């Protein structure tokens with residue numbers, strides 16, 4: 138019991154956060170937790186409220202209501218200094234050399250000179266920036282600037298990571314490197330919150346996912362939990378059946394037809410064997426299977442038509 142309590146406290150807790158801009162509720166009672174050691178993917182359409190939520194976490198904007206806590210305590214300036222943040226509005230000094238910039242940032246976070254140099258060199262190597270270490274940031278390609286931004290968020294060995302679209306602009310190899318870095322940080326007990334529009338990547342990488350729409354969290358959990366909540370979908374291939382054979386089957390909704398295969402969503406309590414029997418009544422059935430929806434499909438279900 139004690140162990141469970143300890144685990145629950147060791148989390149970044151976003152609790153009932155509200156933030157309005159005029160008529161727009163950028164965050165409307167947003168609540169979720171990112172537990173220590175967990176990779177949490179924050180997804181949602183453009184303007185859904187991801188950046189605003191992360192800005193509230195970092196204290197860049199003040200919430201109208203709600204609270205953010207780390208390890209049970211409300212956040213203050215000193216705690217936030219131990220966080221690593223990749224802001225949407227990337228904020229590097231364009232004329233500063235990559236190495237100098239990272240050393241400077243590490244020192245700002247309290248590292249001594251030698252420790253700052255070591256950390257900067259480590260992250261430069263890790264993120265594939267060796268050949269650019271003495272270049273001014275403004276002379277780098279966009280993707281390499283993004284790598285420097287990531288190094289800047291990581292260089293002071295943060296306790297918590299909050300990253301706004303960290304994968305955007307990275308080439309496929311850098312995506313792999315960053316995915317490994319985030320996994321490793323989570324493995325070291327760091328809660329990692331990041332936003333992304335790359336849902337396949339989020340599905341592959343994250344322990345849990347939160348979907349936000351128009352400022353409200355509309356789904357939150359492991360991808361399997363989201364699947365369980367989305368009900369049962371079956372795929373039926375009955376090649377001899379007339380088109381539309383499945384329309385109007387009791388307790389089912391046709392959600393797609395592809396290559397002659399009909400995808401049917403079953404209402405709660407509907408027996409899949411009744412669907413199979415209806416399919417067999419049309420002739421031979423070559424395929425009958427339960428469909429495991431991807432995060433992209435779960436996302437589409439959660440946000441509907443997006444309006």
Ligand SMILES: Nc1ncnc2c1ncn2[C@@H]1O[C@H](COP(=O)(O)OP(=O)(O)OP(=O)(O)O)[C@@H](O)[C@H]1O
Nearest residue numbers: 158161162163181182183184185186187188189190
């Ligand atoms: N400083 C601001 N002033 C006015 N409105 C704002 C401000 N910041 C955000 N908004 C509005 O709040 C809403 C949420 O925006 P936010 O940037 O948090 O979305 P997002 O999920 O990060 O979107 P994206 O995926 O496009 O980056 C949007 O309607 C946006 O226009």
